[in-house]
Amino acid sequence: MKIFKQATAQQLLHGFEENRQEKGSCCCLIFHLSNLDINLKAQSKELIQNFITSEFHELSGSIFMMSISDIVFFIHNSNNNTIDKIRTDVIYCLSDILCESAPTNINQYVGQYDLKTHYADCYLKLKELAEKQDNSEKNNLDIKTKDGLKKDPQFFSLALKKNYNKAAFESLLGKRPTRSKKVILIVEDQVFSQNILKNCIGRDYIIETAEDAITGLKTYLRVAPDIVFLDWQLPDVSGIEFLKQIKKIDPNAYIIMSTANNTSDGVRNALSKGANGYITKPYNRHKISKNLLTFEQR
Numbered sequence: 001m002k003i004f005k006q007a008t009a010q011q012l013l014h015g016f017e018e019n020r021q022e023k024g025s026c027c028c029l030i031f032h033l034s035n036l037d038i039n040l041k042a043q044s045k046e047l048i049q050n051f052i053t054s055e056f057h058e059l060s061g062s063i064f065m066m067s068i069s070d071i072v073f074f075i076h077n078s079n080n081n082t083i084d085k086i087r088t089d090v091i092y093c094l095s096d097i098l099c100e101s102a103p104t105n106i107n108q109y110v111g112q113y114d115l116k117t118h119y120a121d122c123y124l125k126l127k128e129l130a131e132k133q134d135n136s137e138k139n140n141l142d143i144k145t146k147d148g149l150k151k152d153p154q155f156f157s158l159a160l161k162k163n164y165n166k167a168a169f170e171s172l173l174g175k176r177p178t179r180s181k182k183v184i185l186i187v188e189d190q191v192f193s194q195n196i197l198k199n200c201i202g203r204d205y206i207i208e209t210a211e212d213a214i215t216g217l218k219t220y221l222r223v224a225p226d227i228v229f230l231d232w233q234l235p236d237v238s239g240i241e242f243l244k245q246i247k248k249i250d251p252n253a254y255i256i257m258s259t260a261n262n263t264s265d266g267v268r269n270a271l272s273k274g275a276n277g278y279i280t281k282p283y284n285r286h287k288i289s290k291n292l293l294t295f296e297q298r
Contacts, residue, residue, distance in 0.1 A: 002062040003053055008161065009130035012064050012072060016126050019062065019074040020115050026061070026076050027083050028122050030111040031090060033069040034132065044097050045069060051093045056086065068136045070129055074115075083112070134162070156237040159214050160245050163221055172224035173250065181206050185225035187216035187242065188258070189235050193283065197229055200288035213237045220246060227295055229279070232259035232270075240273055247274045254298075256291050258283070 004011055019026050049065055056063065060076040071090070075083060091106045113122035183206045188194050194209050201207060208223055210216035213236045220228070228246075232239045239257055246253050257270045257278040267278050277294060279287050 001057050001059045003057065004062065004064045005049060006067050007064040009133040012066065012126060012130055012133070015062055015064055015072075015074060016123060019076075020119050022076055022115075024077040026074055026115040027078060028111075028113045028115055028126075029073040029075065029083065029087060030113075030125060030129070031071040031073075031094075032109045032111065032129075033071065033094070034066075035109055036069075036106075047097050048093060051097075052090065055089060059086075066129070066133050068129075068133050070133075072126065072129070087112070156213055156217070156241055156245060159217060160249070163218055164249060165221075166249075169221055169224065169249065173252075176224050176226060179226075182226040183208065183223050185210065185216065185219055185223065185228045187213065187228060187234065187239070188231045189233075190231075193231075193281070196283045197288065200283055200285045201292070211235075213239075213242045216242060217245070220250075224250070226254060227292070228253065228255045230255050230257050230275075232257055240270065243270070243273050243275055254295055 004015070007015075016028075019028070048071075052063060052065070052071065056073075059078070059082075061074045061078075063074075064072040066072070073086060075086065087107075087110060091110070094106055111122075111125055113119070113125070115122060181204070184201060185208045186194055186197050187210045188197065189211045191211070194211075198207050198209075205227075208219050208225065210219050213234045216228075216230075216234075219225075230239045230242060234242065239259075243255055243257070246255065251274075253274075254276050255274070257275045258281060259278065260281045270278055277291050279291055
């Protein structure tokens, strides 16, 4: 049994397609725990996940444990008795863990579908669940933004996963060499510094700006810039983390780090992570021109 903890919406829908193509029978069980009128604590979620992992790992199929608490089983080549036992065991586990807060009839929150005969109904339910998960992730990102908790690198990694469309982005990358004007992205939280950079760069380039890493990420995915001037310290994640994540999706990204502190360790760290150059503040036309010339002559 393949078990996906903290599964994404994309993984779930991919799992549906993969299991639907199984030659034998396949049953889908959906435990809509997010519909329960209770707030599942992290400890309760962990207990439920541990129970499912230990009890059902020998079955054939896959299990998707969603961050919104819903659990989806795809069970291969099993008879009704096996499916009923899974259903009963999970409900018993939930009742035991939730105790007094458990609804009187958890069974009504369980959906069951034969993928050979009711795959369309199953897909609609899973699509609805996937959208619910996406909205939950977006809300979590928004909450973290408001609370100033975005410094966690996992936050930025999640944002990349949510916004990245491989086919669309690779199509943009293919068009990058044929542009009539190069595109420069400035990721800098100080508007004053942005304006100095723009003035130093001049009008020979198309310039995009972003005041934080998340906006910079979305802009990068939208325009696939030729050059990035990236501030070392951003309000959400570090410039180094931005650099690392961008290099994963675009190994040829040309990124120039900018910092107020020209420490040798910092410079070596940036260059080892894939930065193509660095520039120290305050910005001036000579420094910018030198870096642009290096890019053009590479």
